[in-house]
Amino acid sequence: MLLSTPALSEEPPEEAREADVAERVAELDEPLYNPFIERYLLDEVRSLRTDLLNTRAELIEKVVNKELSVADKSMSYATDTVTYFFYLIAAATSILVLIGWNSIRDMRQQLTNLAEDRVNELVVVYEQRLKDIEEQLKQKSDIIHQNQADIERTNEVHSLWLKASQEPSQQNKITVYDQILELRPDDVEALSYKADAVLELQEPLWAISLCLRALKLAPDNGHALYQLACAYAEIGRWEDAVNNLAMAIDISEAYRDDASTDQSFAQLHEHDRFCSLVYTEETQTAVV
Structure with missing residues (x-):
């Protein structure tokens, strides 16, 4: 009996099991499940599908809410940054207006005076240059007129010398x-x-x-x-x-x-x- 126990404890092969199941199903006189059991199974499947859909909807809602939260924070950060930047500019401008207005006005006045002085110096220099050029042109013109007069005088004197050499009296x-x-x-x-x-x-x-x-x-x-x-x-x-x-x-x-x-x-x-x-x-x- 001890030797036969392992042989009895071995499971039948897969084909034998399928054949056994088919044989038993064929020998059934009535359905294996009654309508109540089928109804129960269908309700369970529907419940599982409903839970799955609800879970999916909750997941989508959480993802959307997370994205909206991130976008809202980004927009808020950008708005705050721009606002602070304009506040900084306004503060700097106010300080400049309150403290440095006189300095800017003085600087502008100094620059204006410096530019006017420089322009006046250039005007004086160029006026002097023009005056020198006019003097040089006048001197050259006088020299030219004098040379022309000397040439005319020389020609006249030369003609008079010729006339004197020809005079018998x-x-x-x-x-x-x-x-x-x-x-x-x-x-x-x-x-x-x-x-x-x-x-x-x-x-x-x-x-x-x-x-x-x-x-x-x-x-x-x-x-x-x-x-x-x-x-x-x-x-x-x-x-x-x-x-x-x-x-x-x-x-x-x-x-x-x-x-x-x-x-x-x-x-x-x-x-x-x-x-x-x-x-x-x-x-x-x-x-x-």
Whole structure:
């Protein structure tokens, strides 16, 4: 019996069980469940479905409420932040208005004054520059006009010199020289050539005055010295004549030859100093 116990305790296979169940169901004379049991089962299933739907609705409601709470808190936080920011700006503005209004006004006034001072300085500088430019332009314009006048005067003087060289009459030459002296009062050449013309008219004192005037302007003018020597010789001042002739010859040797043939020195040909000054050894030998 002990050996047969394990064999009896073994469970039948699955196929045997299904076959056994099918056989028993086929042998039933009446339904396994009555209507009351079926009703009970249906009510339980419906109750489970209702509970499941209620649970789902509660879960959805909690999730929605949570999301609404988070959104409400976010909106409240944003609103509070903006409000505090504007409060801060309003407070800073109020403090600035109460404390710093005078400083801002003073700063604005200082900036305005500084800008005006700078503009005034620039205006003064540019006015001075414009004035300097105007002065320079005026000076250059005056120089141009003066040069034009000098050119015209030079051309006129040149034409008068040509006219004087072509005049046969000494009086007409003197008139032309006077016209030159009107244009150029300090023209030494005009004074000396006028003195030459005056000597031709036998006016030695007038010639001396003209020569002294010319030598005052140009002490080294050889022609004026020569004409002065001629004038002194005409009035008999031999030493003065020889002295001025010597200075003229020192300036130009050409006056030596002129003096040897000039009629103004005719009375000095016997004067020793005049002869030694005018005539060289070869010339004196030829004369002898």
